Amino acid sequence: MSFQLRREEILDASGLAAMLEESPARAAQAILLAAGEGEVEAQALLGQILLDGRGIAQDPPLALRWFGIAAGREHLMARNMLGRCHEQGWGCVADASVAASHYRIAAESGLDWAMYNLANLLATGRGVAVDQRQALALYRRAAEAGHAKSMNLLGRYLEEGQFCPQDRATARDWYRRSAEGGDFRGQFSHAAVLADAGHVEEALGWLRKALVGGNVNFLRVASESLMNAQHPQFRELADAYRLRLSELVAL
Known part of the structure; x- marks a missing residue:
């Protein structure tokens, strides 16, 4: 298979994700080129493959940088991944309060994964004060948006009658x-x-x-x-x- 890519292929973010399944190394080259060209989806995806070491050497600090670049351009999943990095200490010192601030930005913009991650912090009091009612509200919003993990947790609150009618x-x-x-x-x-x-x-x-x-x-x-x-x-x-x-x- 040729590694020569047309410019339109390099800048096709949806194509890059599919290419990752077919040939991670080839995809990583394309993602690097597209990220350098300023394609925000590729910048966020570059952060992910650097974090995972998929088709490219694993480098969490560099992944954090690329997530930051994409998040600065209002890419919501990159903003959420900045939160994950700060929560887990991937490429930085773990700090749940910083993670919460990133999750909140993406959650307020409607990203279901960020709602779920922020709700997890609120439910456990990591980086923020415990607020079960706000956590429940976020799980509900994410569940209604189609987030499967939040659906299960919402079900648990409702089954047990925690902070809501049973x-x-x-x-x-x-x-x-x-x-x-x-x-x-x-x-x-x-x-x-x-x-x-x-x-x-x-x-x-x-x-x-x-x-x-x-x-x-x-x-x-x-x-x-x-x-x-x-x-x-x-x-x-x-x-x-x-x-x-x-x-x-x-x-």
């Missing part, structure tokens, strides 16, 4: 929407609802989906929950969760 029927609907949206925690929550209603086979299907997408922390907690489940099929599935957990920990 509404288990609506909570179950949000769990279902979260599961269908691809969130592994939403898939686990939806499976629990289905199991309680006696739909064991359907619940098992969602639990298997959650197994594939789940991260280390989720798999650790979920496997313990499944070990104590009423249905023997769920207890058997706990072994698969523990196996997947051990694989991820070993990476």
